[in-house]
Amino acid sequence: MTDRFSFTLDATDGKARTGRIDTPRGTIRTPAFMPVGTAATVKAMLPESVRATGADILLGNTYHLMLRPGAERIARLGGLHRFMNWDRPILTDSGGFQVMSLAGLRKLTEEGVTFASHIDGSKHMLSPETSMEIQRLLGSDIVMCFDECPALPADKQTVAASMRMSMRWAQRSRDAFGDRPGHALFGIMQGGVTRELREESAEALKAIGFDGYAIGGLAVGEGQEAMFGVLDYAPGCLPADKPRYLMGVGKPDDIVGAVQRGVDMMDCVLPSRSGRTGQAWTRRGQLNIKNARHADDPRPLDADCSCPACTGYSRAYLHHVFRAQEMISGMLLTWHNLHYFQELMAGLRAAIAAGMLDDFVADFHAQRAGGDIPPL
Template structure:
């Protein structure tokens, strides 16, 4: 899922995002709550109409900001009080309020309100955080308005502790959700530990419901997680990298700002069908980046999103054909080969 935090995927028109193959976007409850407000978006016809995206939208619950804005919030048993990063105004976010905001936005997939446990955290801290999230999960379930075509996902927490992940998964499946997310990863624990936690956690979640790994990640993370049973992802990496001159390709990352590309007439990836690769050279992309022209971030963002969607489509096809291991081996070999040699 491309990330559209403030009701936009940065540097992309919604029509362009759809052309990459994206079927669903992610929006952010906390940021839209503050500006322009969920109530205003509802008055204007909902988030789909507001941002001109007719396909599904998943909204996170604001739980990540409970962690990332630690200096601006106070947690209690019932919810979180935030100080706005925009103007310093105070706001209250509880499970019921988070669900209400997501309802006003018209989210197709609503996320339960939780606390994303920071890393590192000792076992006691992680346990207290996870159990608070499970209480909030039950409150979120009670506040959600069931209706056809809309879903509510619970979020497994527990940091890197196997027993806490098992306890959290049991609590959520006991409550019952339409899908299950795995949160609290990609927060500094490293890929090997993340995959180890997935080995423990994913099998605990119902096989007939979507499994969503939140905030992940690099292409190798996606392949590794899919091999462990994960279905859905979101990450700012493809768009953020595109804005900083980095293209993510089947042969690994390419920094177009590097001088070696200044006179290179070749495309970023000869096998890629995105506009950046079919219409422009590495030399031109290098020039745009060095000149700080806005077209550079636009083209690189388009390329990165196209590559991610192509990678996920390849994984789906490989699963359907029973060839996932072979696909993963080819992916790893291409990544290991590195970028095209200099001319």
Template sequence: MAKRFSFTIDATDGRARTGRIEMLRGDIRTPAFMPVGTAATVKAMKPETVRATGADIILGNTYHLMLRPGAERVARLGGLHKFMNWDRPILTDSGGYQVMSLSDLRKLTEKGVEFRSHIDGSKHMLTPERSMEIQRLLGSDIVMAFDECPRADRPRDEIAASMEMSMRWAKRSRDGFDAGGEHAERAALFGIQQGALDEELRKISAEKLTDIGFDGYAIGGLAVGEGQEAMFATLEFAPQQLPQDRPRYLMGVGKPDDLVGAVERGVDMFDCVLPSRSGRNGQAFTWNGPLNLRNARFAEDQEPLDARCSCSVCSTYSRAYLHHLNKAGEILGAMLMTEHNIAFYQQLMQTMRDAIGAGWFATFAADFRRDYLGSGE
């Protein structure tokens, strides 16, 4: 019988790990990249196309779905999987990050966050308990605890106070999730480590989360403007502070070289809007670095986007045609570029899984950085 949730590490190479998460709706190979389906859609892609790229799991956004079409409506329509025609695991974020970004539209208290919708100005209250309820109504497979995500440049005492409140919210999230009946019996709950760039605060956060107990643990509060060097410095210690036998999820990351560096430091799961957003704006990721297909130099270039890529876009269309679609503002351009980028990210994850399993991840990482950072635009 399929398991509610289990995590197996199949191989390690240095700190890098490869394995799998087993869930009722299917296995998730790690390291894993989750395409972001903010409003029940990975923009410019059909769900079956997303799956065909190799994605095992996607991410949905609690904040956007609670506002439109509404969690209760999604539940009445059979849940998020049926609603968007995706039969594999879905992770939903808690809504905390989006709400915290509405600095002019929200009020933060111990109870939760009161905010006004960016769509119509209507007033809402999001608490740990309500976040768990929304994610239950959506029917997500991996539920994220509700937290606050402070910027790294805030004073240390403010970051410490925010982290402590997030840990109290984590306990309330745990209690709210456990009260979810049948959903709690088939879904998983992840806690979120906070503490910005501070090693001591992150250690305290990790200890409190471990005491509460979660199926997996996310590293929050990074990729919020601190830069890659500071992020990597934090990842030298943050993953190691979390339980070694549970998956570690770095939220909101990132560029291809971010993913390689984070896997090198022991991270197992990622999500980011970058491949789809970049695709809609004419940027393609390749093994030799990113390309801006709106550049005039591609107007008569009959080569594929990336000769090393096995996706259907690279095997079918030329750079010249993609340049034309992007310059003309054709919808097909956004569709094809996004498909390639998502496929490239999945190929990158598979290559890392293979390299870890074979014990040559360090060689792969050095070769990747030489090619990707050395000759891109």
């Protein structure tokens, strides 16, 4: 174990990288996918089950936790790790994105954002300083700067003004974070889909200096082609010796494309949210367990998958418990999806280390193009 935060690159293949992030709470193998534990839980999963899928780190949501149960209460109870029974690294977002997307009436100023809770309408204020304090109380290992993420599409002037305010907030976040050995602070690049704004943002962040760098403001409705267009250059604008985190991504083909372009970390609610709505992700693509074709099918979701859903249960059973609205449905499908996502990450890491990423990616796309197994 280490008493500090560090990043080591072990191998590269083209722009893709594999390595490790060492923290006092354990090592994060990169490229890494971080399951989202919004309210101090990955929905439908026990923490030890999430770990069993191969996850090295979880993401928690500052906005949700500050509103309920409250950061001060979590701190009194020993911090987020003890509270949710997860002893490995946790990354917390800054709350900015949820304020923009979930909160009620809100007012944005240079100071920060005042908003009404989506739970009970109570009034709150988030600023770079309060976001740093809340994340300190939570005790997260990786802390995100407070930023604004404008919804796309937006005109260039709006995006530029928002990005520059986020860069001022990044400096304030850095100042408020202070010196916290063993904990890391990540800056967040903004700038929409405009290259010169992204480059300006990267330069501002590098001048401040962070332990890692995130690419924000993507996966917000711009489409995969536009996102990949930004990722073709954005990771290269950031320091090569620090982790690069693409926020809010994504679908398996988004993940593979991002890794090919030099991204080290990603997070998304997709595997758990899909699991609760009857969607399963497999190496053959996505399938919907509620479809009638599965009602009499004794085969597993994926014969090559070693998760509990695939080794113990048939498509027919999974179809039945989803239709019957039984809790085990979301539990098994979420476990399967998280297992598949982590298996994908392990495959990417191994392929990069072996210099075989192109072959891995070609095989990934070929299997998906074949589609699900034919119905019986």
